[in-house]
Every structure is written in structure tokens, then in C-alpha cells.
Amino acid sequence: MKIAVFGTGNVGDTIASKLVSLGHEVMMGSRTADNIKAQAFVEKHQGLASAGTFADAAAFAEIIFNCTAGMGSIEALTMAGAGNMNGKIIIDLANALDFSNGMPPSLGFANTTSLGEEIQRAFPDTKVVKTLNTMWCGLMVNPAMIHNAEHQVFVSGNDAEAKEIVKDILKSFGWKDEYILDLGDIKTARGTEMYLPLWLSIYGATKSGAFNVKFVR
């Protein structure tokens, strides 16, 4: 598939590199066409990798991964242009962590809304699927790194068909079908985004990001 990855940070680079390794054509999108990290990604993965502005990448792709910092995601997607994204799936991995008032960070959207919902509201003709935002990026693309891949990834979104496509991508990353938990519509992104403060506390108490939650019964 032709896939856009918005964001050149650790999450974007990890996702984009994994997608290339799976044979997808990946354009990394950022604010400027000459972003240094995006250029480094292209040089490292010659053939399938390319780079451009958010708008370039959105126009190129069938599917868009939002790996931008959550507090800037709406702005980044606005730069991409609704016309370049309409009808497409936006896989939203971002968390709107707001560090402006010190530690612990608060969430830019919470309680009565979520970043996932805000993106869906701002771009109503896209299909937003929230997933993978509950863990360190190393685990996103390599769940077998811990506990035999027997731990949870969540999916939230309004479009059933779009969620099936996202689940297939998750399986290609190594996620086991029985650990992919479809929570329901995009409103359920509140749950996975509001889980972040607990994640951050555990990360703080244990000093390692290589953990995840498993639901047991």
C-alpha cells in the first residue's frame, strides 16, 4: 500500500521503518519538504521511502498514520488539507500530552472529548481509527518483544471496514488477533488517551517503557 506517516520523531520513524520493511511505499510527511530526519529516513530505506510536506504525503497515500505530537496534530492535519485526506483512513497514534504546566503533563483533550474525536470532528470525511497510543513505540511494531505478544492493543473508530483494515496492519506488525480489542466508536478513544497518566506513573515507577497491559479474567 501507499502509506503516509506524519511526524518525524521516534514514533513516526519507528512506524515508517516497519511499514517499509513490510514492503509498503511510505512517504514521511512533515512541515517542510526538506526535514532532516525525513531525509535520513529516505536515505536509509531507498526504493520504498520518500518524504514531503504533510500535503504531499496525504495526496500520495491511501492511508495516513498520525504520529505527530498530539498537541500539534490538528494543526498538522490542517496543513495536510482535508481535500488530500477525504475518504482515507487516518490511523491516529498521538497523545495530546501538555507539558506547559509542568509535570505530570495534563491532556490537551480529555474527559468530555479526546484527540481522536477532535480529529474526526475536524475532518468528518476521513475515517479516524485510534490505536497503538497506549504503549512505547518499540512495542507497537514488535509486540513479541515481551510476554510472547500476549498483551493488549486497542482500536476505536466509527467505521467498521476501516477498523478491519487497521487490524490487518496490526497483525502484520505481529499483534495476535485475540489481543486486538475493538472498544467501539471513536468516543472510546477517551479511554485509551486517559490511560496515559497511569502509563506515565508506571513508567516513572519502573523506569522502563517495555511494558504493556494485559486484561485477565
Add this chain to the structure above:
Amino acid sequence: MKIAVFGTGNVGDTIASKLVSLGHEVMMGSRTADNIKAQAFVEKHQGLASAGTFADAAAFAEIIFNCTAGMGSIEALTMAGAGNMNGKIIIDLANALDFSNGMPPSLGFANTTSLGEEIQRAFPDTKVVKTLNTMWCGLMVNPAMIHNAEHQVFVSGNDAEAKEIVKDILKSFGWKDEYILDLGDIKTARGTEMYLPLWLSIYGATKSGAFNVKFVR
């Protein structure tokens, strides 16, 4: 020990009954001394059980369990009277679920604060420990009901000694030491309280409360 349990709902009754079964003297506190559910609790557990107002129970006890509905907890504790609680441990199990705007509920305190913090702020001479608020009450007092009791309970609070006493109570409920995770000070109650929307989504998707989270690495 002499323990007060504030609240006559499912959580209060479950906790109070377990404490009596462990040999503690338990006074169930509520708004009025003649609460019908509290009277039923006393009749069922004659000898160790008693009932009274929040103030009666607070004055009686060495330790107070807050099992009131979270949106009314500050009011209930205010009725109990700071003078009856000062120097004592308040074990706060409540979640401030606000159903006034329909489903899903929002939280009355979130993101930049939490109910646990608000209680500590309102009653600065008590020792608030947040725990057990991340699960169905049946599991709180019987963790071995699922997965060999190998799943998580969290503890948040400012007073290290108070947390040790609470951990001992948790162990008496059947919690395994290695699954009692001390997250840090009372601010970390934000994490466990903000986990509730995810808990509710999973409960909605699976239709059973007998589940809990286990962190794996």
C-alpha cells in the same frame, strides 16, 4: 482494628463484610443513623458490625474507607467532620463518575486533579491513600477469583507509613505483594481515576466486571 466504612452501596457492603470476616470491628457510616442498608449489614454480622452517621463512624474508627459515590464524597467526608478524621488514614476507593451529561460518564475531577487529591486538599491532616478504585468490588476483596490473583492493584498516597498499613490490609484481602504497585504520591491517583473510561469501555465490550489489568514486560 476499628474501621469505618462510608457508604452503604455495593462497594461499601462488600468491603465492610470482608473486614468483619477478618475480625475487624466495623461501623458503617451513612447520612442518617437509621439507614436501612446499614441496618441490614448490622443484622447480618452481629457482634462486630455497627452503624451510625458519617460522624459517628469517623469518631469510632482508626481507619476510614471511603466507599461513597465519588461525586458526593467530599460532601460525605465534610459531614463526617475533619475533627473526627484528623491523623487517620482515609482509604479512598471512590470514582467521581458524573452521569449528568449522559453516557459515557465524565469524571468530576480529572486531568489536572483527581478526587484523591481533592480529598487530601480538603482534609490536610488526614492521610489519604487511593486504592482499589480500578476494579469491580467483587474482585477487590477476592482477587483470587481470577487468574490466580496475578493482576494489579495500585496504591497512591503521600504518607509512606499509611501506604504500608493499606498494603497490609490489601494482603489480608488476598492481594499478592508483587502485584501491589505503589505509584507514588496522591497525584498519581489521576492515573487510576482516569483509567475508568477505559475500564468502562472494556466492561461495555465484554459485559462482565470480573476482569482486571496485569502489567507484563
